[in-house]
Amino acid sequence: ETAVFQTPNYHVTQVGNEVSFNCKQTLGHDTMYWYKQDSKKLLKIMFSYNNKQLIVNETVPRRFSPQSSDKAHLNLRIKSVEPEDSAVYLCASSNRDWGGYEQYFGPGTRLTVL
Amino acid sequence: TQTVSQSDAHVTVFEGDSVELRCNYSYGGSIYLSWYIQHHGRGLQFLLKYYSGNPVVQGVNGFEAEFSKSDSSFHLRKASVHWSDSAVYFCAASGTGGYKVVFGSGTRLLVSP
Numbered sequence: 140e141t142a143v144f145q146t147p148n149y150h151v152t153q154v155g156n157e158v159s160f161n162c163k164q165t166l167g168h169d170t171m172y173w174y175k176q177d178s179k180k181l182l183k184i185m186f187s188y189n190n191k192q193l194i195v196n197e198t199v200p201r202r203f204s205p206q207s208s209d210k211a212h213l214n215l216r217i218k219s220v221e222p223e224d225s226a227v228y229l230c231a232s233s234n235r236d237w238g239g240y241e242q243y244f245g246p247g248t249r250l251t252v253l
Numbered sequence: 254t255q256t257v258s259q260s261d262a263h264v265t266v267f268e269g270d271s272v273e274l275r276c277n278y279s280y281g282g283s284i285y286l287s288w289y290i291q292h293h294g295r296g297l298q299f300l301l302k303y304y305s306g307n308p309v310v311q312g313v314n315g316f317e318a319e320f321s322k323s324d325s326s327f328h329l330r331k332a333s334v335h336w337s338d339s340a341v342y343f344c345a346a347s348g349t350g351g352y353k354v355v356f357g358s359g360t361r362l363l364v365s366p
Contacts, residue, residue, distance in 0.1 A: 143296070170352065172354070174356075179358075180291075180341055180358070180359045180361075181356075181358055181359075182297075182343065182356040182359075183356075184353060184354055184355075184356075187352045187353065189352065194352040195352045195353045197353075229296055229297070231296075231297075240285055240287070240302070240347055240354070241287070241299045241302055242287075242289075242297070242299060242345075242354065243299070244289075244296030244297040244298070245296050246294075246295055246296045247295075247296050
């Protein structure tokens, strides 16, 4: 079954550590996204890529860096985590069709920073 | 500034009731609107979308939404809810390209048996 896969499911770490999250989509989509969902369920877009090219880079701290090796993969690295980085990070992909953009989401990676 | 507003943080109904979840937007230019559902501990799942044409669009599991340009709204409706519809519902909007998607704050729907 094709889908959007994220690893790890959970990650607990200390302030100042570096973490990396992986995302892979097997849907053949051209565009991939990273979102941050906070404890109140608010969703904010962080980055979007189209065919490995960065398209949207919202005002996120510089310690966050996306990495795309091909259009099926979009990883997220956080260089030195802070307590406010605790959240669920959701990866998504989409393809444009005539009717708009239907996004497919992964299950998310829950980050806890102690 | 592009904004999506979901005025109801929580909605509680009984199984078999009808429900309407409200979404209002503020967007310049062409707009693509959609609704997503998020069950506890999971990612979002697409329900339906609108760009042009018939303002009433049908989605999965009996959901439908109606676009109104005059009201700047895209409300989601279901005629008869099931307990499994309990979840958080998100309204979303994007412009041409779909690269930047703005989500509303979500409405938590609780369906009581």
